[in-house]
Every structure is written in structure tokens, then in C-alpha cells.
Amino acid sequence: MSAGFHIVVCGSLVPDPLQTLEPIRGPQGPGLKNEMMLPAILDPWAGHALFEAANLAASGGKVWLLSMGPKAKLQQVMMSVAQKAPFELVVLDGPAGGFTDAHFTARALAEAIEGIAGLDRSRLLLFGGWQSASRGAGSTLQMVGERLGVLDQFQGVDEIRVQDDGAFVVKERVEGGGYLVSRCAGPPAVLGWATGNLPEPPNNPQLGMANMRLIMPALQRAEPVPAEPGGLSFASVELPKARRETRLVKDLPPAEVAADILAWIKS
Amino acid sequence: MEKVLFLAHNEEGGGLSRACLEALSAARDLAQGLGAELAVGLFGGEVSGAAEAIGGCGAACFLAAAGPVFASSRYASDAAACEALCRASGAGLVVAAADSRLSRVLPGVAQRLGGRIDTHLTGLWVKDGSPAAARWFYRQRMVAEFTRSERPWLMSVESGCFEAFDGPGAVEPEPVAVDLSEACKRTEVLGLETPSADEQTIRPDAELLFVAGAGWTKKQADGRTHVKEAEGLILDFLNRTKASLGSSKSLVDISGEGHEVISYLTHLHQVGQTGATPRHPKGLAACCHGEEPHVVGWRFIGERRAINLDAGCGWAQGKADVLYVADAFEVLARLNELLARA
Ligand SMILES: Cc1cc2nc3c(=O)[nH]c(=O)nc-3n(C[C@H](O)[C@H](O)[C@H](O)COP(=O)(O)OP(=O)(O)OC[C@H]3O[C@@H](n4cnc5c(N)ncnc54)[C@H](O)[C@@H]3O)c2cc1C
Numbered sequence A: 001m002s003a004g005f006h007i008v009v010c011g012s013l014v015p016d017p018l019q020t021l022e023p024i025r026g027p028q029g030p031g032l033k034n035e036m037m038l039p040a041i042l043d044p045w046a047g048h049a050l051f052e053a054a055n056l057a058a059s060g061g062k063v064w065l066l067s068m069g070p071k072a073k074l075q076q077v078m079m080s081v082a083q084k085a086p087f088e089l090v091v092l093d094g095p096a097g098g099f100t101d102a103h104f105t106a107r108a109l110a111e112a113i114e115g116i117a118g119l120d121r122s123r124l125l126l127f128g129g130w131q132s133a134s135r136g137a138g139s140t141l142q143m144v145g146e147r148l149g150v151l152d153q154f155q156g157v158d159e160i161r162v163q164d165d166g167a168f169v170v171k172e173r174v175e176g177g178g179y180l181v182s183r184c185a186g187p188p189a190v191l192g193w194a195t196g197n198l199p200e201p202p203n204n205p206q207l208g209m210a211n212m213r214l215i216m217p218a219l220q221r222a223e224p225v226p227a228e229p230g231g232l233s234f235a236s237v238e239l240p241k242a243r244r245e246t247r248l249v250k251d252l253p254p255a256e257v258a259a260d261i262l263a264w265i266k267s
Numbered sequence B: 001m002e003k004v005l006f007l008a009h010n011e012e013g014g015g016l017s018r019a020c021l022e023a024l025s026a027a028r029d030l031a032q033g034l035g036a037e038l039a040v041g042l043f044g045g046e047v048s049g050a051a052e053a054i055g056g057c058g059a060a061c062f063l064a065a066a067g068p069v070f071a072s073s074r075y076a077s078d079a080a081a082c083e084a085l086c087r088a089s090g091a092g093l094v095v096a097a098a099d100s101r102l103s104r105v106l107p108g109v110a111q112r113l114g115g116r117i118d119t120h121l122t123g124l125w126v127k128d129g130s131p132a133a134a135r136w137f138y139r140q141r142m143v144a145e146f147t148r149s150e151r152p153w154l155m156s157v158e159s160g161c162f163e164a165f166d167g168p169g170a171v172e173p174e175p176v177a178v179d180l181s182e183a184c185k186r187t188e189v190l191g192l193e194t195p196s197a198d199e200q201t202i203r204p205d206a207e208l209l210f211v212a213g214a215g216w217t218k219k220q221a222d223g224r225t226h227v228k229e230a231e232g233l234i235l236d237f238l239n240r241t242k243a244s245l246g247s248s249k250s251l252v253d254i255s256g257e258g259h260e261v262i263s264y265l266t267h268l269h270q271v272g273q274t275g276a277t278p279r280h281p282k283g284l285a286a287c288c289h290g291e292e293p294h295v296v297g298w299r300f301i302g303e304r305r306a307i308n309l310d311a312g313c314g315w316a317q318g319k320a321d322v323l324y325v326a327d328a329f330e331v332l333a334r335l336n337e338l339l340a341r342a
Helices: A044-057 A071-081 A102-114 A140-147 A205-221 A254-266 B018-034 B048-053 B075-089 B100-113 B227-241 B249-255 B292-298 B328-341
Strands: A006-010 A013-015 A023-026 A029-032 A040-042 A062-069 A088-093 A124-129 A153-162 A168-174 A178-184 A189-193 A232-238 A247-249 B003-009 B037-044 B061-066 B093-097 B116-121 B123-127 B130-137 B142-148 B153-157 B187-193 B208-212 B244-247 B280-286 B301-308 B322-325
Touching: A006 A044, A006 A140, A013 A071, A023 A232, A029 A232, A040 A044, A040 A071, A044 A062, A044 A124, A044 A153, A044 A189, A062 A071, A062 A102, A071 A088, A071 A205, A088 A102, A088 A205, A102 A140, A102 B100, A102 B116, A124 A140, A140 A153, A140 A189, A140 B100, A153 A178, A153 B075, A153 B100, A168 B100, A168 B187, A254 B280, A254 B301, A254 B322, A254 B328, B003 B018, B003 B075, B003 B100, B018 B037, B018 B093, B018 B123, B018 B130, B018 B153, B037 B048, B037 B075, B061 B075, B075 B100, B093 B100, B100 B116, B100 B153, B116 B130, B116 B142, B208 B227, B208 B292, B227 B244, B227 B328, B244 B249, B280 B328, B301 B328
Parallel strands: A006 A062, A006 A124, A062 A088, A124 A189, A153 A189, A247 B322, B003 B037, B003 B093, B037 B061, B093 B153, B116 B153, B208 B244, B208 B280, B280 B301, B301 B322
Antiparallel strands: A013 A040, A023 A029, A153 A168, A168 A178, A178 B187, A232 B142, B123 B130, B130 B142
């Protein structure tokens, strides 16, 4: 029955984890030094959500990728994302940084979903990462879901199994390496993905070209999302200072290293 | 005057988890600092044991949304229960643990209440008569202090940041009615899948985190790999020490690439930038390499030691207290012998 799903994947860009990040204070609040220059990638957990969505929709259905971020940077990131999975892009030209209030982001995303032409909300699966690699709050998807009146929500999802009757079984991460297993009667539902089960698909240049034909106009159409003054105010943003003095222990026989470690474990 | 609600759910056995007891300390300190009234809101299958476990916390009222329909962790019923408790309390500040059950539901509840939410707080205090909080951004790369004017303000606190509250007392919570429509019952919780005791290698309450890196699967001095040996050594060590197991991204990714792998490792073990950032008093890493961005996996580990053949190991230099330049296979084998004798 996955033939019927209309899957909207919410995912934006984050700085490449290999980059050094430094906070700065700007007129609108905190941000990152050289934020516009930093190489960006698709938010990793949202990326897993996209791959899972494409896999589900492979036998029918449709995938939209909904991204709010600075247009120019989204265009760069889409060059590679477009080669991974078939989707239609919906763009909001707005902030993607970690210090943006999730409440603001959720409102913008929910309004954008309400405006997607051809989206059947009764068949909606709202996907995304269970946390972003920027804000790391794990709150945006739930709020989008609430705004759209979706009452079946799952977070930390590693697996969805669709059954013949259209219901699906979901596995969510819980404490201690366990899973909570639930059965949902069918869409609409919200699924915040963790790593899932699928490897990152290899680049497919042909798919990339096909996707880009729709991606470029979507980027051109993107409306700027006006900033919303909120009551959140930052007193400070700092990098952790503590650099440890690492004591190097060399040329010690393994048995002595083992004894040293054991004494430490027991201390 | 501000009012602070501590929101929690009971554990399977009836009491409250350590994470919830820690969140209660955060809520109490906040209420005290603000001169505010404290309320307790409990939801779950059967909450009397949980209420009694914290009956001495000094709350002005104890509210409960309890019954079989709230026994399992389902978004729609949990959201309805939390919403009802928040509304009944009239609190402008709501503090709860950032565990999986509450993390799933609190943002949606904030949305329903027309409030705001900040999650995974690592600090909460009173500054100039208002609440102020701290949390990490960019996957534990930088820490911010902030405040908010909006109410209700919902907050979830990370475990390991506050002392667990200890103060039982007899109380009888006041029941709060929850309107649960049929639409809230479309999801049925089938149960928990937990690793069996001898497969359990993620132990959040362990004293020690052992972090394994991809080096365990690389060619060793004899030009060959020794993955099965590594698998045995690590499992033996974990069983003897009851340490929790973490892994670098590279090592768990190998499992998905069809190479010989450490069989009990899954993505749930991954620590770091795109993995978990567990909290343990001590951490021992072996065969890990990586620069600052990836080492955030042990940001919240107290004392840290590492074993690596390379003295320049980026996982350890400047981040660990001790780096043993040694062969991890040999060291772990000796360590297991010593543990067997101890
Ligand atoms: C988008 C993105 C997200 C990422 N997220 C994460 C993340 O969440 N977590 C994470 O860990 N990384 C993450 N990374 C980083 C990446 O995967 C790193 O390459 C990885 O952390 C390094 O892997 P490693 O430490 O296991 O091993 P390697 O880099 O393979 O190093 C192996 C080490 O083992 C040592 N070694 C080998 N044999 C022995 C022996 N017998 N005794 C002692 N030492 C030995 C070697 O000296 C070497 O230092 C991310 C990267 C990107 C691009």
C-alpha cells in the first residue's frame, strides 16, 4: 500500500561536520563565523529520512523535500542531494542556523506544506531527522505535525514496515539500546528518523539531472520567510574551553598498561 | 508570580526513573530561586508509587493523569495527558526529563499550549529574577546560555546534570480528566524490544564507557585483520567490567558495507557528531582516530583515557587525560586476564 504515500521530508543544510565552527554575535543574535562560506551538507538524519522515503515511494507514491535555508547555499547542497533520490523540492528562503527558534521554523514549514499543490494530507507521511545537527532540539517535526493536526507521531525511528492493509509497524529508539515497537493504522503520521536501515545511495548523475530540472525553478520561486521577533535571548555562546593536558604513556609493556588501566577503572 | 510544574511519567515498576528524579531537582531549584510555587504532574498507567517516591518534594499540588490507556508510551495519549496536566496546573514554566518518552511528546504539547520549548538543557538557574538555561548547539560543539520571555515555557533537562531528588512521602494525587478521542488510539504499542541481558552492551548507568574505533578491523602488524579476535576481546571486557559500549562512526559503518564485522555493533552504539553523546564518569577509547568534530562523542565523559598505536591520535591529544601508545589487542587481552583473576 506504500503506493499511496505522499511523503514530505523536512530537512535543511548544516555545516559539514569536518569544519571548525566558531560562534559570533551578530545584530540578529548569535551565528557562526563565516557562516555563508562554510561548506554545507544535507542534515545527516534528515538525509536518512530522505533515503527511507525514496525507498518507500519506489513502488508508488511521491516524495517532496521541504527545505528552509539560504537559497544560494541550498542550491549548492542540492547538486549532490539531487543525485541520491527522486524528489520534488519545496524551498523556503530563510535561516537554517542552530540558533533559530524551532517554533518559527515549524510555523514556516507547516504553512509551506499546506501550500503544496497535489499533496493529499490523508496520505501524508511527514518525515525528517529526529534531531538536526544544528539546533539538535528534536522539536520541529512534532510542532509541524501538531499544526497539521497529525496525532500519530514517532521519533528516533530506525524502521518502518508497511503491512498489506495499509497499517505500518514502526521501531523507535528508546533508552539502553532498545526499541519501542508500535503499529499505526495508517497515514497521516510524523516520523522523525534516526539512522534507519539503508545505506547512502550512490550518486546517480542521470537522476541528478532529472531532479535539477524541477529544483532550479523551485529555488527561483522561493519566497523569503520574514524573521519573527521572539522572546528568546542569548546571553552567551561559547566553545568549550577545556583542552586537556594529555599524558603520553609510551614504551610500557602491554601487561603494565593493562595493570595501570585496571587500577584506574577501580579507583 | 511564576509557577513551576514538574512533569513526569512512572516507570514500569511504579516509581520514577533517575532521569525524572534529576529533572525534579532542576524544577525544585528553579521554583526556589524564583520564589515560585512548585506543582507535580504525573502520567502513566499507575502513578501512586511515583507520587510516593517524591511526596516530600514540597510541591503545593500533585496532579495525575493515570489509567491503563496511559500505560504505554504513545504520542497521542501522552500528549493529551501532558496537555491536561499543564493546563490544570496553570504553570508558566514546565520542567521534565529529556528521556525518550517525554522528548517525543513535549514539543507537540508546547505547540498545543501556544508556548515554547527548549530541550536537552544542561543547566537551569535564576538570573536577575528570571529563569536562565544552558544547552549545547551544533551537536555539542558550542554551549549557549539564554532566557525566554514567552510562557508557557517547557524545558527538558539532560540526565547527569542534576542530583537525583530523594524525598519520599505519602501523597494522594488529584486526578485530572483527559479528553481522549478515538483519533488518539490509531496507534497501538506492541511492546519493547530490548537486547537480552548477555547481548546488552549499551548501559547508560555504567561507570565506564568503552569506545571502539575502526582500528579493530584494520590490518595489524602481521598484515592481517583479526576481527573475530577483536569481537571476543571487547565482549569479554564488557562482560567483566559491565562497561557500556560506544563506537566510532567508521566502525559501525563498516557493518553496512559487507566487510567482516563486530557482530553485536549497531548504529545505536555510535557516539559522536551523528551519534549519541552519553554521560559516564569514565571513558576508555581504543583504536579510535578523529578530529574535534567527531570526538564530541565523549564530550560528557569525566575522566578519559585512550589506547592507540599512534602517539598523534587526534581522538586523544588534548581530549584525553592519558594516551597509552600501545597495541590495543595486547592490552585488552592482558586486561581481561587481570579481570578474570580479580
Ligand atoms: C557527516 C559526518 C558525520 C560524522 N559523524 C561521526 C560520528 O557521529 N561519530 C564518529 O566517530 N565519527 C563521525 N564522523 C567521522 C568519521 O567517520 C571518522 O572517520 C571517524 O570518527 C574515525 O574513525 P575511527 O576513529 O573509528 O577510526 P580510523 O580513523 O580508521 O582510525 C583507526 C585508528 O586505530 C588505530 N589502531 C589500529 N590498530 C590498532 C591497534 N592494534 N592498537 C591500537 N590502535 C590501533 C590507528 O592508529 C588509528 O588511529 C563523521 C564524518 C562525517 C563526514
